[in-house]
Amino acid sequence: MFVIDGLQYCNWSEKVFRQMREGGVDAVHVTIAYHEMFREMVANVEQWNRWFEQFPELIFQGFTGDDVRRARAEGRTAIFFGFQNPSPIEDDIGLVEICHRLGARFMQLTYNNQSLLATGCYEEDDTGLTRMGRTVVTEMNRVGLVVDMSHSSERSTLEAIEFSSRPIAITHANPTFWHPARRNKSDTVLKALAETNGMLGFSLYPHHLRDKSDCSLQSFCEMIARTADMMGVERLGIGSDLCQDQPDSVVEWMRVGRWTKDIDYGEGSASQSGFPPMPDWFQDNRHFPALAEGLKDQGFSAGEIEGIMGDNWLAFFDASFGKAD
Amino acid sequence: MFVIDGLQYCNWSEKVFRQMREGGVDAVHVTIAYHEMFREMVANVEQWNRWFEQFPELIFQGFTGDDVRRARAEGRTAIFFGFQNPSPIEDDIGLVEICHRLGARFMQLTYNNQSLLATGCYEEDDTGLTRMGRTVVTEMNRVGLVVDMSHSSERSTLEAIEFSSRPIAITHANPTFWHPARRNKSDTVLKALAETNGMLGFSLYPHHLRDKSDCSLQSFCEMIARTADMMGVERLGIGSDLCQDQPDSVVEWMRVGRWTKDIDYGEGSASQSGFPPMPDWFQDNRHFPALAEGLKDQGFSAGEIEGIMGDNWLAFFDASFGKAD
Numbered sequence: 134m135f136v137i138d139g140l141q142y143c144n145w146s147e148k149v150f151r152q153m154r155e156g157g158v159d160a161v162h163v164t165i166a167y168h169e170m171f172r173e174m175v176a177n178v179e180q181w182n183r184w185f186e187q188f189p190e191l192i193f194q195g196f197t198g199d200d201v202r203r204a205r206a207e208g209r210t211a212i213f214f215g216f217q218n219p220s221p222i223e224d225d226i227g228l229v230e231i232c233h234r235l236g237a238r239f240m241q242l243t244y245n246n247q248s249l250l251a252t253g254c255y256e257e258d259d260t261g262l263t264r265m266g267r268t269v270v271t272e273m274n275r276v277g278l279v280v281d282m283s284h285s286s287e288r289s290t291l292e293a294i295e296f297s298s299r300p301i302a303i304t305h306a307n308p309t310f311w312h313p314a315r316r317n318k319s320d321t322v323l324k325a326l327a328e329t330n331g332m333l334g335f336s337l338y339p340h341h342l343r344d345k346s347d348c349s350l351q352s353f354c355e356m357i358a359r360t361a362d363m364m365g366v367e368r369l370g371i372g373s374d375l376c377q378d379q380p381d382s383v384v385e386w387m388r389v390g391r392w393t394k395d396i397d398y399g400e401g402s403a404s405q406s407g408f409p410p411m412p413d414w415f416q417d418n419r420h421f422p423a424l425a426e427g428l429k430d431q432g433f434s435a436g437e438i439e440g441i442m443g444d445n446w447l448a449f450f451d452a453s454f455g456k457a458d
Numbered sequence: 459m460f461v462i463d464g465l466q467y468c469n470w471s472e473k474v475f476r477q478m479r480e481g482g483v484d485a486v487h488v489t490i491a492y493h494e495m496f497r498e499m500v501a502n503v504e505q506w507n508r509w510f511e512q513f514p515e516l517i518f519q520g521f522t523g524d525d526v527r528r529a530r531a532e533g534r535t536a537i538f539f540g541f542q543n544p545s546p547i548e549d550d551i552g553l554v555e556i557c558h559r560l561g562a563r564f565m566q567l568t569y570n571n572q573s574l575l576a577t578g579c580y581e582e583d584d585t586g587l588t589r590m591g592r593t594v595v596t597e598m599n600r601v602g603l604v605v606d607m608s609h610s611s612e613r614s615t616l617e618a619i620e621f622s623s624r625p626i627a628i629t630h631a632n633p634t635f636w637h638p639a640r641r642n643k644s645d646t647v648l649k650a651l652a653e654t655n656g657m658l659g660f661s662l663y664p665h666h667l668r669d670k671s672d673c674s675l676q677s678f679c680e681m682i683a684r685t686a687d688m689m690g691v692e693r694l695g696i697g698s699d700l701c702q703d704q705p706d707s708v709v710e711w712m713r714v715g716r717w718t719k720d721i722d723y724g725e726g727s728a729s730q731s732g733f734p735p736m737p738d739w740f741q742d743n744r745h746f747p748a749l750a751e752g753l754k755d756q757g758f759s760a761g762e763i764e765g766i767m768g769d770n771w772l773a774f775f776d777a778s779f780g781k782a783d
Contacts, residue, residue: 172497179552227504234560 135159135201135443136421137450139334139372140215140283140305142387144379145184149418150191153210156418159443160201160450162239162304162372166216168390171228174221178235181212194236198451201443213450215239215304217284217387219250219269226265226272233276238454239304240273241281242266242293245399246392251282251289254315255399259286262296274298277454283316283372290322299453300330305372307336308363311356312343316400320363327364332449334372335360339409340400341374350414354427357441366437370446371424377417381407460484460526460768461746462775464659464697465540465608465630467712469704470509474743475516478535481743484768485526485775487564487629487697491541493715496553499546503560506537519561523776526768538775540564540629542609542712544575544594551590551597558601563779564629565598566606567591567618570724571717576607576614579640580724584611587621599623602779608641608697615647624778625655630697632661633688636681637668641725645688652689657774659697660685664734665725666699675739679752682766691762695771696749702742706732 136157142164143149153161165181166174185193195201195211204211214236221237222228232240242262243253250266252259262270270293273280280301282290294301303326309317318326318333326333335357342348343356361369376383384407388399398406414423421442428438461482467489468474478486490506491499510518520526520536529536539561546562547553557565567587568578575591577584587595595618598605605626607615618626628651634642643651643658651658660682667673668681686694701708709732713724723731739748746767753763 171500175496175556176550176552178556179550182552182555225501225504227501227507230507231500231503231560235556236559 134439135205135447137201137370137443137446138162138375138418138421139302139332139370139446140164140336141373141375141377142379143375143377144383146378147188147191149377150184150188150210152418154191154208156421158210158418158421159204160195160211160213160446162213162215164217165214165237166221167218167244167387168220168392171221171223171225174216174232175235178214181214185212196236196238197454198447201447201450213238215241215281217241217281218244219248222269224249224265226269229269229272229278230276233278237278238450239279239281239302241284242270243282243285243289245284245388251293252286254284254286256286259288261288261292266293267296270297275457277456279453287319287322290318291325294322294325294329294331297329299457300332300449301326302332302334302449304332304334305336305338305341305374306333307341307356308360311359312341314341314400316341323360323364327368330368332368332370332445333360333364334370334446336372336374337411337415338374338376339411342412346410346412348412350412350423350427351430353412354431357428358431358433361433361437366433366440367445367448369441370449371421371442373415375411375417376408379408384408459764460530460772462526462695462768462771463487463700463743463746464627464657464695464771465489465661466698466700466702467704468700468702469708471703472513472516474702475509475513475535477743479516479533481746483535483743483746484529485520485536485538485771487538487540489542490539490562491546492543492569492712493545493717496546496548496550499541499557500560503539506539510537521561521563522779523772526772526775538563540606542566542606543569544573547594549574549590551594554594554597554603555601558603562603563775564604564606564627566609567595568607568610568614570609570713576618577611579609579611581611584613586613586617591618592621595622600782602781604778612644612647615643616650619647619650619654619656622654624782625657625774626651627657627659627774629657629659630661630663630666630699631658632666632681633685636684637666639666639725641666648685648689652693655693657693657695657770658685658689659695659771661697661699662736662740663699663701664736667737671735671737673737675737675748675752676755678737679756682753683756683758686758686762691758691765692770692773694766695774696746696767698740700736700742701733704733709733
């Protein structure tokens with residue numbers, strides 16, 4: 134069984150990398166851009182290169198599914214880059230291939246707001262994929278950069294699923310049938326995603342959870358079981374959205390970037406503006422084994438649990454990160 | 459026998475790519491930056507990506523020596539990127555690894571002028587490697603980005619040869635003993651280069667040739683024979699500096715960039731400010747076989763000719779483009 138996390142954005146440190154190893158996490162898709170333009174994103178890659186050089190016994194950069202197998206064989210964690218916003222490609226389609234060369238493997242077409250490509254989940258009107266959105270999805274399909282619609286709105290997400298010639302991902306979100314948050318996804322979206330062999334990564338970010346920080350492991354795993362009935366278990370993975378050790382200033386950067394001078398609370402509120410506490414059964418990377426236990430209690434078979442914990446992501450990585458045939 | 463050109467900067471077109479195939483050229487190191495900053499260099503990579511997509515039957519991007527072998531097997535030409543100036547890394551050592559990831563395999567520490575790293579061959583005073591120059595050479599050694607001192611001055615070149623832990627290259631220049639141009643290299647430099655297993659690529663740019671555009675093939679090959687006596691034949695290759703089809707505005711960009719508002723004629727003069735005509739026996743990529751014939755007439759053995767035409771470069775590529783052991 135491989136253990137793969139479909140999204141994290143921690144305040145990275147040796148401590149966090151060591152916890153990945155303690156939790157037996159073979160691969161993590163890490164966010165390296167929220168609102169960063171190209172050159173700023175490159176500076177974040179440079180910072181990661183520094184960590185790869187400093188902690189070679191713990192982490193290395195992953196580019197392909199085989200790097201996850203190598204990580205397992207070598208007792209390290211493969212780090213895969215992704216963007217939560219298409220800001221790093223600016224208005225330049227040629228940057229799609231450049232970013233892929235640098236290792237980007239997931240890119241959200243929108244982060245909450247309207248982008249050059251599609252509509253985010255906090256906009257009032259959803260215009261679907263833009264003209265540039267369609268050309269960029271085609272280019273992403275060509276080079277092997279996965280379309281991620283975690284923060285996108287309904288119509289844009291459905292159009293991306295339909296327009297993309299390769300399966301897409303929703304790396305970190307939950308079904309609205311379980312918890313009707315703005316960031317969670319409708320049955321319509323989840324069914325369309327499953328029909329096109331896309332992947333859903335279940336989020337552990339409290340705003341995406343029923344009962345938020347008080348959500349129980351049992352409730353979370355019941356949700357997974359119901360979603361498996363709807364989508365098929367092969368379409369499911371984890372995308373914890375772990376934002377460990379981040380100061381509240383970072384949640385403000387995530388929500389506000391440079392697009393407004395006002396404050397926007399996103400999924401939070403004026404009284405709860407910071408990062409909400411994680412459920413006690415998923416505090417950090419060391420808790421992945423507990424998640425597998427929770428799935429077992431739901432009656433999932435060993436093979437199904439292996440799929441959800443990472444093997445499904447690995448099959449998706451294998452199929453998605455190379456050039457189109 | 460592999461045919462490898464150690465430097466070209468043509469006005470790239472399908473015509474030029476087809477001439478590479480006609481000349482049996484397996485690999486070319488192409489300049490993608492003279493004075494470009496990082497983001498501008500990336501735009502040049504994007505343009506190359508467009509050509510790779512448009513002409514996949516003629517060219518593809520090379521990253522390793524094995525890509526030269528693949529080029530030969532597939533009847534295509536492998537294109538390797540390089541910079542004539544360290545401007546693409548700006549003042550940021552982290553960009554060395556980023557540029558290497560994008561495919562840069564050679565970087566000159568200076569282009570004629572003083573840079574952040576070393577002194578160019580047109581400066582009056584040569585201070586050798588700067589503080590940043592030393593750290594950047596160490597980083598280039600680590601990632602597998604070859605130090606190229608073609609346009610550097612004497613002391614800086616000698617210091618780079620000595621300081622670099624891996625062999626360096628002078629991709630396009632000739633010995634001053636044959637033609638005492640400012641861009642050509644002294645016996646001292648050539649001997650130090652050879653002693654450290656560095657490579658010299660012989661230039662066909664007329665300003666580097668005895669009798670300039672009227673230089674004979676025989677004279678050129680006699681020079682190679684004399685240099686082989688001094689350096690050993692394994693240290694020699696071709697670096698044609700072919701600038702085919704470029705308008706004169708490009709030679710001005712090469713010489714002047716944005717560093718002055720005045721005109722600088724470099725190796726030319728007010729009366730001969732443009733590109734000089736190439737010798738009639740080396741007009742373009744189709745003339746590589748003639749070069750091999752000229753070497754034969756000098757009495758080089760078949761194995762020596764194979765080395766000079768490309769096999770020596772290939773051995774150097776194999777040893778130089780990967781991470782340091």
